[in-house]
Amino acid sequence: MNEIFQQLVNGLALGAVYALIAIGYTMVYGVLRFINFAHGDVFMLGSFTGYYLAQQVTKWIPLPSWSGWMLIMFLTMIICAIIGIVIELLAYRPLRNRPKLTVLITAIGVSLLIEYTCQHQAIFGASQKAFPKLLPTGNFTLGGLSFNTTQFVVLGVTLVLLTVLTFIVKKTRIGMAMRAVSFNSAAASLMGISNSFIISFTFGLGSALAGAGGILYGMTYTGIDPLMGVNVGLKAFVAAVLGGIGNLPGAALGGLVLGIVETYAGGMSGMSTYRDGIAFAILIIILIFKPTGLLGSKQIEKV
Amino acid sequence: MPEFAPRLKQAFGKCPAKNTAEIKPLPQSIREGRHGKCCCIQKLDFLDSTPHSRHILMKPLSLISSAAATTVALIALGLSGCKSGSNNTIKVGEFASLTGKEATFGGSSHEGTLLAIDEINKAGGVLGKQIELLTEDNQSKAGETANIVNKLISRDGVVAILGEVASSRSLEAAPIAQPAKIPMISPASTNPKVTEVGDYIFRVCFIDPFQGTVMANFATKTLNAKKVAVLTDAKSDYSKGLAKYFKEQFLKNGGTITSELDYNGGDKDFKAQLTTIKGSSPDAVFIPGYYNDVALIATQAKEIGLNIPLFGGDGWESENLLQVGKEAVEGNYFSTHCSPEDTSPKMISFVAAYKAKYNKTPDAMAALGYDSAYVLADAIKRAGTTEGSKLRDAIAATKDFEGVTGKFSLDDKRNAVKSAAILQIKGGKFTFLETIAP
Numbered sequence: 001m002n003e004i005f006q007q008l009v010n011g012l013a014l015g016a017v018y019a020l021i022a023i024g025y026t027m028v029y030g031v032l033r034f035i036n037f038a039h040g041d042v043f044m045l046g047s048f049t050g051y052y053l054a055q056q057v058t059k060w061i062p063l064p065s066w067s068g069w070m071l072i073m074f075l076t077m078i079i080c081a082i083i084g085i086v087i088e089l090l091a092y093r094p095l096r097n098r099p100k101l102t103v104l105i106t107a108i109g110v111s112l113l114i115e116y117t118c119q120h121q122a123i124f125g126a127s128q129k130a131f132p133k134l135l136p137t138g139n140f141t142l143g144g145l146s147f148n149t150t151q152f153v154v155l156g157v158t159l160v161l162l163t164v165l166t167f168i169v170k171k172t173r174i175g176m177a178m179r180a181v182s183f184n185s186a187a188a189s190l191m192g193i194s195n196s197f198i199i200s201f202t203f204g205l206g207s208a209l210a211g212a213g214g215i216l217y218g219m220t221y222t223g224i225d226p227l228m229g230v231n232v233g234l235k236a237f238v239a240a241v242l243g244g245i246g247n248l249p250g251a252a253l254g255g256l257v258l259g260i261v262e263t264y265a266g267g268m269s270g271m272s273t274y275r276d277g278i279a280f281a282i283l284i285i286i287l288i289f290k291p292t293g294l295l296g297s298k299q300i301e302k303v
Numbered sequence: 304m305p306e307f308a309p310r311l312k313q314a315f316g317k318c319p320a321k322n323t324a325e326i327k328p329l330p331q332s333i334r335e336g337r338h339g340k341c342c343c344i345q346k347l348d349f350l351d352s353t354p355h356s357r358h359i360l361m362k363p364l365s366l367i368s369s370a371a372a373t374t375v376a377l378i379a380l381g382l383s384g385c386k387s388g389s390n391n392t393i394k395v396g397e398f399a400s401l402t403g404k405e406a407t408f409g410g411s412s413h414e415g416t417l418l419a420i421d422e423i424n425k426a427g428g429v430l431g432k433q434i435e436l437l438t439e440d441n442q443s444k445a446g447e448t449a450n451i452v453n454k455l456i457s458r459d460g461v462v463a464i465l466g467e468v469a470s471s472r473s474l475e476a477a478p479i480a481q482p483a484k485i486p487m488i489s490p491a492s493t494n495p496k497v498t499e500v501g502d503y504i505f506r507v508c509f510i511d512p513f514q515g516t517v518m519a520n521f522a523t524k525t526l527n528a529k530k531v532a533v534l535t536d537a538k539s540d541y542s543k544g545l546a547k548y549f550k551e552q553f554l555k556n557g558g559t560i561t562s563e564l565d566y567n568g569g570d571k572d573f574k575a576q577l578t579t580i581k582g583s584s585p586d587a588v589f590i591p592g593y594y595n596d597v598a599l600i601a602t603q604a605k606e607i608g609l610n611i612p613l614f615g616g617d618g619w620e621s622e623n624l625l626q627v628g629k630e631a632v633e634g635n636y637f638s639t640h641c642s643p644e645d646t647s648p649k650m651i652s653f654v655a656a657y658k659a660k661y662n663k664t665p666d667a668m669a670a671l672g673y674d675s676a677y678v679l680a681d682a683i684k685r686a687g688t689t690e691g692s693k694l695r696d697a698i699a700a701t702k703d704f705e706g707v708t709g710k711f712s713l714d715d716k717r718n719a720v721k722s723a724a725i726l727q728i729k730g731g732k733f734t735f736l737e738t739i740a741p
Contacts, residue, residue, distance in 0.1 A: 003582040006607070010574040119402060126402040126443075128595045130627040139608050146608040221571040223599040223627050225404075228571060266566075266575030273537040273565040275575070 002144050007267050008260065013151040013220055015259020016158035020213035021236035022243065022251035023165065024084075024206030030182040030246045031202050032092070034103045038110040040233015042084055042207045045114070046214025047131065047224040048124055049076045054132040069134040073157075076215055077208040084207025085200050093196070111233075118226035128225040131218035154216045161212060162252055168205070169248065178202060182246070231276075235262075238283050244296020253294055258282075392435035393428075393689055395420070395679065396455030398466040398476060403443025404569060405593055407621040408468040408668050412490045413438060414661055415672030416465055422656070423676070429683045437461060441472055448475040456483045462689035463487065465675050468668055469593075470494030470541040477504045484691035486698055488679055490671035491640070493617065494544045498717040503695050505717045507674045507706065508640055509741070511541070514616050515548025517723045517739045518589065518638050523556040525725075525737075526612055526636075528586035530561045534576060534600065536592040537565035545591035545616050553589075561585040566600075568593060573600045577607055587612045594621040598628035605631045612636065620666050625731055632728050640667040641708040642724045642735040653707040666733075667708070667724075674706035 021043050028036045053072045054063060061068035091110045095103045119126045137149050169175040180188040181198045189195050217232065218224050239258045243250025258279055266275040286294065397416055400409030420436045428434055437459050441447040448467070455461045456479065464480050464487040467473050473492035480487040481501035489497055489506040493514055498504045522528045531553060536542035550560055561583035564576040577600070580588060588604070590597055590613055597619055604613065612635060619637040643654050643664050653673060657665040665673075678701055683689060686697035702712045711721040722740040726733045 003578055006578050007575060010572075010578060014572055014574075126404075126406050127623055128404075128598070128627055130598075130629065137606075139606065141608075148606045150606070217571070221599060222602045223571060223595065225595075227569070231569070232571075263572075263575040266572070267564075267579040269562050269564060269579065272576050273567065276567070 003267070006145050006147075007263050009145075009147060009151055010267075011260035011263030012256060013154045013259070014263055015239075015256035016154050017213045017217045017220070017232070017255075018236045018239045018259050019252040019255030020158055020161065020209045020216070021232065022239040022255045023162075023248060024210045025237050025240040026243070026245055026248060026251040027178075027202050027206045029240070031178065031185070031199055032103075034100050035107065035237065036092075036203075036206075037104070037107040037233070037237075038087055038091075038114060039206065039210055040229035040236065041111050041114040041118075042080055042087070042229075043210040043214045043217070043232060043236075044118070044224070044226060044229030045083055046076055046080045046211030047218045047228065048118070048214075048226075049079050049211065050134070050215040050218055051129060051131060051224060054134060058132075064133045064136045066135065072134060073212060073215055076211045080211025080214070081204035081208040084203040084210075087207075088200060088203040093199075111229075115226055115230065124226050126226065128223045131222050131224050134215070134219060150219050154220055157212065157216060161209060165205070165209070166248070174198070174201060235276075235279065238279065242283050242286060242293055244293030247293070247295045247297070250293055250295035257294070392433050393430070393683065394435050394437060394459060394461045395676075396452070396459060396461035396464045396466075397436055397438045398441055398448055398451045398455070398464070398472075399438065400443040400467060400469060400472065401438075401440035403441075404595055405443045405469055407594070407623050408491070409440070409443070411621075411666050411668035412466075412468050412672030412675075415657070415665065415669035415674075416490070416676045417672075418657060418660055418669075419673045419676035419680075421660075423680045429680050430687065430689075434680065441467070443469070443472075445471065445475070448472045449479060452476040452479045456480065456485050461485065462683075462691070463679055463694060465490065465672075465679065468492065469539070470497055470544070471539055473497045474500070474540060477501065480504065484695070486679075486682075486691065486695045488675045488698065490675040491617070491668055492541070494540045495716075495718075496540065496544070502699070502717070503691070505678075505698050505713060507678055507708070507711070507719045508617075508671055509721055509723060510718050511544040511616075512548045513741060514638055514723060515545050515550075515591075516552045517725070518545075518614060518616065519549050519552030519556060519558075520739075521636070521638070521725060522553060522587060522589065522614065523558060526587050526614070528558065528612075530559050530583075530585045532562045532564070532580040532583055532585040532588045533560060534573075534580065534588060534590045534592070535563070535565050536568045536596060538568040539593070541616075541618060542568075542591045542593075546589070549589055549591065566592075566596065568596055570596065571599060573603050574607055577604050577609055581607060581609045585611065587614060589613075590615045591618065593618040594624040595627070598624050598626075598632060601628045601631040601635065617667060620668070620726070620733065622666075625728070625733075629731075633731070634728065636725060636727050636736065638723050638725050638739075640721075640724065641670050642667075642726060642733070643670075644735045645724075647709070649705060649707050670707040674704075674708055677706065678704060 024039045050072055053075055057068050057072055087110060091106050092103055095106060118124045139146050139148055177193045177198050180193055181195055185195055235258060239254035240251045243254030261282055262275050262279045265278040266272045399413045400406060420434050424433045439451040441451055464485055468491040470492040473489045474497055477487060477497060477500035481503050484503060486503050491508045492506055493508055493511045495510045498506055522531055533546050535546040562580055564579060566573060566576060590600055597615060601613055614636040616637060617639040620639045624632055654665060682694060682697035686693045704711055709721050711719040714720050720741050722738050724738050725736045727736045
């Protein structure tokens with residue numbers, strides 16, 4: 001019984017990271033109708049940004065500490081936002097009016113470029129690095145369950161970031177513009193909304209969340225390497241589709257569902273090898289019965 | 304030009320014999336290289352001389368480009384002619400995981416091999432020739448090795464292959480070396496299946512049935528463990544094999560296996576599996592995996608409050624385990640091939656030479672890489688030739704070889720029979736605990 005609850009906490013912490021990344025996929029899909037496959041690598045770059053920043057920050061603010069951690073989180077999110085905007089500017093903007101397939105393949109190219117460039121010995125190197133301790137951590141037991149404080153930090157941060165994001169999208173002018181571009185970009189530009197600016201902003205916002213996800217992931221699982229974004233990015237993409245691609249709460253829900261299912265499968269004797277397989281099987285089942293995903297709405301394709 | 308592509312493909316793919324007659328006359332010496340007709344120049348030349356390709360290519364611009372192509376081909380021919388023509392060296396191929404997941408293993412064994420080859424060459428080489436080591440990186444990826452080994456054998460014409468640490472990837476290379484009758488010596492692949500591929504495949508390390516037995520006895524006797532959980536890397540032949548032999552012996556010793564879980568090498572989240580293991584309350588956990596995963600497993604085990612000894616096999620031995628695992632791996636045990644703390648004269652001189660060249664202490668993989676090169680050189684000397692079958696027989700006859708990793712012979716299954724060392728992680732270092740003889 002204890003184990004079931006403990007796995008739930010494990011699953012929620014994993015799912016929270018998936019949710020943060022899935023939102024980036026879903027937002028870009030919302031405004032541009034294509035999957036930015038390099039998003040998982042922005043997440044990886046977020047982890048490495050945190051890794052290198054920690055070495056600098058610790059000179060001023062000794063780590064692990066809350067203030068140092070917050071500074072690293074903040075800087076990483078900004079750096080990742082810039083990375084996201086630059087990727088869009090260099091790789092996707094020149095192809096804005098080309099067929100979607102061209103952009104999709106470019107996205108895969110950008111992803112591979114980042115992964116293999118970073119594996120070079122002069123950049124990050126291929127071997128796994130230990131993510132530094134940013135926060136004072138401890139284990140505590142509650143009702144016979146033992147928890148790690150990091151897991152609660154991950155859940156808390158995710159919750160805060162999702163709230164802020166919802167506020168931006170729902171209550172601000174720029175959020176309204178984002179929704180307008182997503183709804184009908186031609187009409188939005190006729191109303192004086194700069195499509196290019198909104199698209200850059202969307203990339204920046206999504207990448208900042210991926211960067212935060214990278215830090216949280218590094219804190220939870222402690223090992224980072226240049227290929228870590230591949231698997232996590234793929235899972236987050238699945239989470240976005242599971243929740244209904246283009247739908248923000250859907251992406252968050254999809255991430256949590258995927259994280260929990262995966263963790264339960266991983267904890268079962270004889271099933272643990274198939275944890276990824278089970279996650280994808282669930283995706284297929286849900287999509288058979290609800291092709292738009294959990295929270296997705298039907299879209300009418302104009303011909 | 305839509306029809307261009309299929310024609311080009313046809314031209315390159317098949318090279319029909321009737322068309323070879325139409326090749327523009329080239330000086331005989333160029334066309335025939337030193338090893339008979341060179342295929343690539345025929346094909347390129349034939350491309351712009353056949354009737355249908357002519358009407359595609361013979362426009363002013365393409366004339367220039369075809370001339371350029373011919374030049375490139377000529378240069379390529381010249382280069383490859385030089386390469387395959389030099390008979391002053393003995394070519395030995397090596398494939399290793401120099402980058403990617405198991406990069407520190409590949410790096411260590413490669414450095415060991417390189418050191419040995421350098422020493423051999425400085426001492427005059429073998430059969431009066433220098434050994435030329437051609438090293439290729441498989442990036443620790445499945446599928447890459449087959450390409451590399453094919454290239455080493457068919458294009459570079461190596462006389463023997465050295466490699467690699469990971470059993471999964473040695474198992475990719477072995478079925479290519481065997482039919483080509485090119486002897487292959489693996490420095491550190493411990494899965495028994497590797498040498499079962501055929502009589503041209505050897506290794507200079509012990510095999511997992513032995514290592515699994517050693518660790519099972521260690522768990523029973525030294526750790527006094529009655530109940531053990533096993534966490535296996537389902538992607539790795541090495542890990543699965545070692546887990547299997549461990550379980551067999553541990554059950555024979557009267558122990559029980561509380562839970563068996565798997566992960567996929569390269570995973571980052573192990574909390575799900577560890578939570579279940581914790582729930583089954585074992586005395587110790589056997590983790591026959593590689594260092595990169597083990598470091599994370601150990602850290603996450605501490606985080607969920609699983610404070611029991613962890614132990615594993617030679618896949619643990621890497622500086623990276625200490626760097627990533629830090630205090631979480633402290634106090635845990637693993638079996639390996641040798642310890643740099645060994646006081647045999649061979650080991651002392653090897654450690655000194657290695658330190659002088661690379662400025663760091665060698666690990667077991669480096670020692671095995673070193674031994675594999677020396678076993679090969681020794682066999683070439685005894686065979687007096689580099690011809691495949693004779694070289695194979697000479698390697699198979701290796702007996703009482705004085706290696707860095709101890710004195711060993713190759714048995715009739717082409718495996719080295721030697722003892723294992725058990726190390727413990729203490730004070731952020733690998734410290735020698737005990738040796739277990741076969």
